[in-house]
Amino acid sequence: MKTKILLTLTFVLIISCKTDKKEKTNHSVATEKIDNSIEVVTNVMDFVCVDTIKSGWNTFKYINKSNEPHFLMFDDYPDDKTIDTIKSQVMKPFDDGMMYIMKGDMDAAMNAFGALPEWFQDVKFVGGTGLISPGMTANVTIKLEPGFHIMECYVKMENGMFHxxxxxxxxxxxxxxxxxxxxxxxxxxxxxxxxxxxxYNKEITKGNHIISVFFKDQIVHENFVGHDVNLVKLSDNANLDELEAWMNWMNPKGLISPAPEGVTFLGGVNNGLTGNIQYFEVNLEPGNYAFIAEVPNSKSKGMFKTFSIIE
Incomplete structure (x- = not known):
């Protein structure tokens, strides 16, 4: 039974190729941009921004004014779904499953995740920012197709509750x-x-950079999500093993706020489809850094790369 549930959950989380989207016109459209970008602000546990934008390439300026680490991810949902449907049919199974993981009951967690609706296989995870620490700002440029999307962050509170x-x-x-x-x-x-x-194709130096990320492929990893790229600044007291373990949300202590000591998240890009390309902008000072993906065992997968910038 456990194997069957694992296979079912993996199936519903596979990124699909659905593209038939319908136009929505009964919402306010973004007409003003700051620095040619769409501003998104988190004050506590929220996203403050417009609710309708034009398709194609857009730059998002994500400002984290809260005391928690966050990211901004765009989920492309079937057009006949609503936020209420998603809360009851998607968020609840994940909340229930995480509750059991926090209790150490993985079998019950798999049963809870198995309650995800069949249509969840039609959801595409199409980009966003990497993790950003409190008080930080991230800029990401992505290409979005027409249709109904959800902006979300699933970092967890200390009790395991998803943001x-x-x-x-x-x-x-x-x-x-x-x-x-x-x-x-x-x-x-x-x-x-x-x-x-x-x-990456060259040595990374100090100063302002626009970094492109090309998703040569995308797969579902052991924690049922795809790979991404997060940029982290490392202090002298940063524990790399602790950081690697923390990046796995299925770890009871993973993606739990606060982030591990000695790390500052500077953004990056979130899950993208195969062939997808995203861009993020950073201003780097001398110090120690890493690119890391939100996957289990990122070092062995070549998805945890450290580098240093000198004067």
């Missing part, structure tokens, strides 16, 4: 009308894949 269930899940409608924007020109290129891990 999405505490208010960090917001509707976003992407119109048929294209933004007309073009992607930025990157000076550093990263490729991520399940076979080669994280690979």
């Amino acid at each position: 999405a269930s505490m208010g960090m899940a917001k509707e976003l409608y992407i119109l048929e009308e294209d933004s007309g924007n073009q992607p930025p020109e990157a000076d550093i290129n990263i490729t991520i894949s399940s076979t080669e891990g994280i690979v």
Whole structure:
């Protein structure tokens, strides 16, 4: 039975290729941009921003004013779903499953996750920012298709409650009308894949950079999510093994706020589909850094790469 449930859960989490989307027009459209970007602000457990934007390339400026680490991820849902449907049919199974994981009952957790609806297989995870620490700002440029999306963050509170269930899940409608924007020109290129891990094309130096991330492939990892790229600044007291374990949400202590001591998350890009490319902008000072994916055993997969920047 456990094996059957695991296979079912893996199936519903496989990223699909559904593209038939309908235009939504009964919401306020983003008409003003700051620094040519769409501003999203988290004050506590929220996303404050417009609820309708044009399709195509858009840059999001995500400002974390809260005391918790967060990320911004875009989920492309079937158009006939609503936020209430998602709360009752998607968030509840995940909340129930996480509750059992926190209690150490993995069999009960798998049963809870098995209650996810069959249509969940149609959800696509199409990008967003990597993790950002309290008080930080992340900039990401992604291409979004028309249709109904959810913005979410599933970092966890100390008791295991997902941030999405505490208010960090917001509707976003992407119109048929294209933004007309073009992607930025990157000076550093990263490729991520399940076979080669994280690979970048040049030495990373101090200063301002626009970094592209190309998803050569995308798979469902042992924690039922795909790979991404998070940029982390490491203090002298950072424990790399602790950081690696913390990046796995299925670990009872994983993605739990606060983040491990000695690490500052500076953004990056969230899950993307095979062939997807996303861009993020950073200003790097001298110090020690890492690129890390939100997957179990990231070191052995080549998805935890450290580097240093000197004067």
